Amino acid sequence: MTDRAAMRAEAERVLRALAGEGARLREDQWQAIEALVAERRRCLVVQRTGWGKSAVYFVATSLLRAQGAGPTVIVSPLLALMRNQVAAADRAGIHARTINSANLHEWEGVQAEIAAGAVDVLLISPERLNNPSFRDEVLPRLAATVGLLVVDEAHSVSDWGHDFRPDYRRLRDLIGSLEPGLPVLATTATANARVTQDVAEQLGTGAESALVLRGPLDRESLYLSVLSLPDAASRLGWLAEHLPQLPGSGIIYTLTVAAAAETADFLRSRGHEVASYTGRTEDEDRQRGEQDLLDNKIKALVATSALGMGFDKPDLGFVVHLGAPSSPIAYYQQVGRAGRGVERAEVVLLPGVEDKEIWRYFTSLAFPPQATVERVLEALAGAAKPLSTMALEPLVNLKRSRLELLLKVLDADGAVKRVQGGWISTGQPWFYDAERYTRITAAREAEQRAMLEYATTRECRMEFLRRQLDDPEAAPCGRCDNCTGERRDATVNASVVDAAGNHAKRAWVTIEARRQWPSGMSAVGVDLKGKIPAGEQAAEGRALARLTDLGWGAALRDLLGPGVPDQPVRPQLLGAMVNVLKEWAANDAPGGPWSGVGRPVGIVTIPSRSRPHLVASLAEGISEIGRLPIAGSLDRVRDDGHTGPSNSAWRLRSVYEAFDLGPQLRQRLADCPGPVLLVDDLVDSGWTITVAARLLHQAGAPAVLPLALAVAA
Structure with missing residues (x-):
C-alpha cells in the first residue's frame, strides 16, 4: 500500500468516527486533505453548506497530529459555531478547546494545555487576534508551533462580503509569521467570484501553488418559496396558523431584535413552543435555545442573524424569513442551515414593506467619509497617551459602533494599533480609497435590488441565488414554487390576523x-x-x-x-x-x-x-x-x-x-x-x-x- 493510499485509509477512518459508519470521503474532500497534509499547500474551499468543510480540517488535523505537527488553529466567527465544532471534534477523538469572550475563566487553563501539547485544535474568534495580551503573549507561541491554520467562514475577510469582519484581516499578519510550507485552509459557502478573489489576496492564498476548490452550490433538499402578504399582522398570523405544517423543527429569521422578541412572544401566546435568539440574548439562554432546537424540544428558534454561520442541525426541517435580508448571498447562507440531513426542507420568505427601511438604516453605517477618518487619525496622532474608544468618541463625532469598526479597519491596515489602555497612532501613512468604498456601497445597493428581484422573479429561485454567487453550473432546480407552479396556501383566518395585529x-x-x-x-x-x-x-x-x-x-x-x-x-x-x-x-x-x-x-x-x-x-x-x-x-x-x-x-x-x-x-x-x-x-x-x-x-x-x-x- 502506498503512503497516499494508507493516508486515505486513515482519513476514511477518522471521517467515520466523525460522521458515522456510513460516511465516505468525496473526491474533492480528499483532494483538499491530500493537498494540506501531503503537500502542505494553501487551499481556498468554496463549497455549499453541508458539503463537509469541517470534515476536511478535522481529518487533516488528525493526520497532521499523527505526523507530529503542532495544533490546528481555527479562526471562527461565532460562539454557536465554536460549540458545534468542539462537539464534532470530540466525536473523532480530537481534543478541541476554545478561547473566546464567554469563557474568560478558562483561558489560563487552556493556555497551559496548549503549552503541554495536549490541545489538538484551538478555536479563536477573529477579535481575539487583536486583544493586546493575546496578540503579544499567546499568538507568537501559537504561530511558532501551529500545524495547520484554518480560516472558517472566510468571506468575512472581504469587505465585499455580506458579513465583513475587519478583525479577520489581521490574519494576513498571522499568515506572514508562519513558517514556509505550513498549510493554510480557508473555507466558505457564500463567496461570489469577486469575494473569492479578494479572500485569496487577503489570506495570501492567491499564489500559483494554492489550490482553489469551488463546487456547485445547489442544495437538492431545499424547496424554496415566497409568499407575499399585505402586512405584518398577516405574516404573523400566517406563521401562527401554518407553523404546525412545517416539517420538524426549524429557524424563523427576523431582521431586528425587536421583531424576534415580538414574533416569539406572539407564537407562544398561540401555543407554539419557540424561543428567541438575538445578539442581546444572554449566553446561557443562547446555549439553552440551541440545545433545545437540536433536541427538538421546541418547534423553532426565532432569531436574528446572530444565529447563522456554522449552526449545525442536520435534520433542520425549515427556515422561514419574516422580512428579507438585504443580500441574496446572506439569504443563501441563512437558508443553508436547513436540509443537511433530510431529503426535503421548506424554505419560505415572507417579505415586508418595511424591509427596505431596515436595510437603509444598516446602509447608513457604511464607511465614514474621508474628513471623519482624518479627524480620527489626527486625534490619535496628537494624543500624549493611548485613547480609549470612549475618550476618542467626542473628539470625532462618530457613533461608537461606527468608530469601533473604523478603528479595526485602520488597525488592520497598520495606521493605528490597539494597546493596553486604548488606541495609538502608528505614524504609518494611510490612503483613503474613496473609489473602493464607493464601489462597495454600489455593490451593497445592487444586492438590495437583487433581493427585491428574488422576491418577485418568475424564474427558478435556486438558480437565481446560485447566479448571485457566480456558480457556473447554476440551472433550474425543478423544486421551487416557480419551477413546480405549486404556491403556498396564503389563507389566514381573519381572527388570527386580528389577534396578531392586536398582539403587536x-x-x-x-x-x-x-x-x-x-x-x-x-x-x-x-x-x-x-x-x-x-x-x-x-x-x-x-x-x-x-x-x-x-x-x-x-x-x-x-x-x-x-x-x-x-x-x-x-x-x-x-x-x-x-x-x-x-x-x-x-x-x-x-x-x-x-x-x-x-x-x-x-x-x-x-x-x-x-x-x-x-x-x-x-x-x-x-x-x-x-x-x-x-x-x-x-x-x-x-x-x-x-x-x-x-x-x-x-x-x-x-x-x-x-x-x-x-x-x-x-x-x-x-x-x-x-x-x-x-x-x-x-x-x-x-x-x-x-x-x-x-x-x-x-x-x-x-x-x-x-x-x-x-x-x-
Missing part, C-alpha cells in the same frame, strides 16, 4: 432615562460630566413603538419618515397613545413606574423643527381626552441646524442650551407644581428629553414623564 400593538416601548453625561464633554465645549443628579433626571418614559416594529411601525413610518410633510396625528395613533397613557397610569402603584412620582398635572411639549403641527395635535388630543391641561412648550433659543447622525457627545452638544422656559411656562409650573408629561414625536438618542427634563426640574417640576410617538430603533 398591545404594548409600548420604554424610553430609558439617561443617568450619566457622556464622557469627554469638555472636548466639545460643554461643562457636564459624571452622573446626572437624581433631581435633574427624566423618569422612565413611554413610546408607542419603534419605527421598525411589526405592529405600529408602518403607521409611524408613514407619519415620521424622511420627507413626510407635517400633519396632525391620525386618530388611530392618538387613540393608541391614550391607551398607552392609561396603562401607564394604571401601574401607578407601589413599585410601579409612577410610584413615588405621582400623576402629571400638565403637558409640556418639545418644539419640533420639522413636525410642529404633529406635536401640537398630539398634545392637544391627549389634553382633551385625558383632561390634562397644556402648560406650554419649551422655546428653542439656539439652533445649530444639526440633524445628521452623531454620537452621544455631539448629540448632547447640539441640544445643550438650545431650549429655554419662557415666562408663561415658568409661571404655570410655579402656579401648579407637580409632575409634568413631556411630549415629543420621536426619540432617538434621548438627549433632547434629558436636557428638557433638566430645565423643567430646575424650574420646580418634581418629576418629568417623557411620552413620545416612537423610538427610532
Whole structure:
C-alpha cells in the first residue's frame, strides 16, 4: 500500500468516527486533505453548506497530529459555531478547546494545555487576534508551533462580503509569521467570484501553488418559496396558523431584535413552543435555545442573524424569513442551515414593506467619509497617551459602533494599533480609497435590488441565488414554487390576523432615562460630566413603538419618515397613545413606574423643527381626552441646524442650551407644581428629553414623564 493510499485509509477512518459508519470521503474532500497534509499547500474551499468543510480540517488535523505537527488553529466567527465544532471534534477523538469572550475563566487553563501539547485544535474568534495580551503573549507561541491554520467562514475577510469582519484581516499578519510550507485552509459557502478573489489576496492564498476548490452550490433538499402578504399582522398570523405544517423543527429569521422578541412572544401566546435568539440574548439562554432546537424540544428558534454561520442541525426541517435580508448571498447562507440531513426542507420568505427601511438604516453605517477618518487619525496622532474608544468618541463625532469598526479597519491596515489602555497612532501613512468604498456601497445597493428581484422573479429561485454567487453550473432546480407552479396556501383566518395585529400593538416601548453625561464633554465645549443628579433626571418614559416594529411601525413610518410633510396625528395613533397613557397610569402603584412620582398635572411639549403641527395635535388630543391641561412648550433659543447622525457627545452638544422656559411656562409650573408629561414625536438618542427634563426640574417640576410617538430603533 502506498503512503497516499494508507493516508486515505486513515482519513476514511477518522471521517467515520466523525460522521458515522456510513460516511465516505468525496473526491474533492480528499483532494483538499491530500493537498494540506501531503503537500502542505494553501487551499481556498468554496463549497455549499453541508458539503463537509469541517470534515476536511478535522481529518487533516488528525493526520497532521499523527505526523507530529503542532495544533490546528481555527479562526471562527461565532460562539454557536465554536460549540458545534468542539462537539464534532470530540466525536473523532480530537481534543478541541476554545478561547473566546464567554469563557474568560478558562483561558489560563487552556493556555497551559496548549503549552503541554495536549490541545489538538484551538478555536479563536477573529477579535481575539487583536486583544493586546493575546496578540503579544499567546499568538507568537501559537504561530511558532501551529500545524495547520484554518480560516472558517472566510468571506468575512472581504469587505465585499455580506458579513465583513475587519478583525479577520489581521490574519494576513498571522499568515506572514508562519513558517514556509505550513498549510493554510480557508473555507466558505457564500463567496461570489469577486469575494473569492479578494479572500485569496487577503489570506495570501492567491499564489500559483494554492489550490482553489469551488463546487456547485445547489442544495437538492431545499424547496424554496415566497409568499407575499399585505402586512405584518398577516405574516404573523400566517406563521401562527401554518407553523404546525412545517416539517420538524426549524429557524424563523427576523431582521431586528425587536421583531424576534415580538414574533416569539406572539407564537407562544398561540401555543407554539419557540424561543428567541438575538445578539442581546444572554449566553446561557443562547446555549439553552440551541440545545433545545437540536433536541427538538421546541418547534423553532426565532432569531436574528446572530444565529447563522456554522449552526449545525442536520435534520433542520425549515427556515422561514419574516422580512428579507438585504443580500441574496446572506439569504443563501441563512437558508443553508436547513436540509443537511433530510431529503426535503421548506424554505419560505415572507417579505415586508418595511424591509427596505431596515436595510437603509444598516446602509447608513457604511464607511465614514474621508474628513471623519482624518479627524480620527489626527486625534490619535496628537494624543500624549493611548485613547480609549470612549475618550476618542467626542473628539470625532462618530457613533461608537461606527468608530469601533473604523478603528479595526485602520488597525488592520497598520495606521493605528490597539494597546493596553486604548488606541495609538502608528505614524504609518494611510490612503483613503474613496473609489473602493464607493464601489462597495454600489455593490451593497445592487444586492438590495437583487433581493427585491428574488422576491418577485418568475424564474427558478435556486438558480437565481446560485447566479448571485457566480456558480457556473447554476440551472433550474425543478423544486421551487416557480419551477413546480405549486404556491403556498396564503389563507389566514381573519381572527388570527386580528389577534396578531392586536398582539403587536398591545404594548409600548420604554424610553430609558439617561443617568450619566457622556464622557469627554469638555472636548466639545460643554461643562457636564459624571452622573446626572437624581433631581435633574427624566423618569422612565413611554413610546408607542419603534419605527421598525411589526405592529405600529408602518403607521409611524408613514407619519415620521424622511420627507413626510407635517400633519396632525391620525386618530388611530392618538387613540393608541391614550391607551398607552392609561396603562401607564394604571401601574401607578407601589413599585410601579409612577410610584413615588405621582400623576402629571400638565403637558409640556418639545418644539419640533420639522413636525410642529404633529406635536401640537398630539398634545392637544391627549389634553382633551385625558383632561390634562397644556402648560406650554419649551422655546428653542439656539439652533445649530444639526440633524445628521452623531454620537452621544455631539448629540448632547447640539441640544445643550438650545431650549429655554419662557415666562408663561415658568409661571404655570410655579402656579401648579407637580409632575409634568413631556411630549415629543420621536426619540432617538434621548438627549433632547434629558436636557428638557433638566430645565423643567430646575424650574420646580418634581418629576418629568417623557411620552413620545416612537423610538427610532
